[in-house]
Amino acid sequence: ELKQVTDNVAHELRTPITRIRGIAETTLNSSADRNEFREMAASVIEGSDRIIEMINTMLEITRTDSGVAELVRTSLNLREIIREAVDLFKPLAEDKNIALQLEIPPGDILFSGDRSRIQRAVANLIDNAIKYTSSGGLVKVSARSHPTGIKVIIADTGPAIDEKDISHIFDRFYRGDESRSTPGSGLGLSLALTLIRAHGGDIFVKSSPGRGNTFTITLPGPPLPS
Ligand SMILES: Nc1ncnc2c1ncn2[C@@H]1O[C@H](COP(=O)(O)OP(=O)(O)OP(=O)(O)O)[C@@H](O)[C@H]1O
Numbered sequence: 659e660l661k662q663v664t665d666n667v668a669h670e671l672r673t674p675i676t677r678i679r680g681i682a683e684t685t686l687n688s689s690a691d692r693n694e695f696r697e698m699a700a701s702v703i704e705g706s707d708r709i710i711e712m713i714n715t716m717l718e719i720t721r722t723d724s725g726v727a728e729l730v731r732t733s734l735n736l737r738e739i740i741r742e743a744v745d746l747f748k749p750l751a752e753d754k755n756i757a758l759q760l761e762i763p764p765g766d767i768l769f770s771g772d773r774s775r776i777q778r779a780v781a782n783l784i785d786n787a788i789k790y791t792s793s794g795g796l797v798k799v800s801a802r803s804h805p806t807g808i809k810v811i812i813a814d815t816g817p818a819i820d821e822k823d824i825s826h827i828f829d830r831f832y833r834g835d836e837s838r839s840t841p842g843s844g845l846g847l848s849l850a851l852t853l854i855r856a857h858g859g860d861i862f863v864k865s866s867p868g869r870g871n872t873f874t875i876t877l878p879g880p881p882l883p884s
Pocket residue numbers: 782786787788790791814816817818819823827828832833834835836837841842843844845846847848871
């Protein structure tokens with residue numbers, strides 16, 4: 659199991675590093691002028707930053723999984739957190755001509771959790787919904803508090819996730835074939851699931867052709883008394 663994970667990591671990191679190396683090598687072997695060297699340096703920095711981010715995300719996943727990274731729990735109002743997350747993604751949705759809707763019943767949705775980690779999990783799901791839904795689509799974010807717990811639902815009208823992919827999308831580095839034209843590292847859902855599970859919750863996905871994809875985050879109740 660550990661060996662398998664290490665092999666994957668080695669492979670996933672080798673690919674982007676090989677690409678960066680290729681850029682540098684090509685420039686070095688050509689009669690590039692100063693400007694072309696500047697461009698090369700900029701590409702190398704950009705590519706390196708992406709790899710550093712991947713490594714940081716991997717570390718966050720392993721530390722959270724193993725319990726080394728402890729949650730910093732405070733009393734949160736998910737209503738606010740979700741509204742902020744939706745506001746943050748408004749410009750991106752507008753750029754892509756996607757309607758981003760927020761649907762929360764009146765009243766606070768209180769939960770004791772780690773603010774930045776819950777924010778990150780919700781953001782990763784909204785990011786995917788916008789990223790994989792084509793122009794003219796709809797992304798709807800809703801949240802509800804039940805006596806038994808809290809549900810946060812992110813639904814999109816994008817193409818349904820392939821049946822062969824659905825059991826793998828929460829795996830580290832896994833990306834659907836159809837998604838390869840879109841930038842990403844395949845770590846977003848693994849991190850989101852790890853963060854939500856650390857809070858005693860879970861994430862479920864339902865996909866059906868013509869009806870899009872629905873990701874449901876569940877968090878344990880009962881909510882704190884208000
Ligand atoms: N809302 C969605 N609609 C369609 N496909 C999705 C959706 N969410 C996830 N997927 C599929 O699941 C895969 C894994 O998602 P994940 O968020 O883990 O990685 P990513 O988006 O490819 O990259 P990253 O999030 O690390 O930038 C995606 O590559 C895509 O194929």
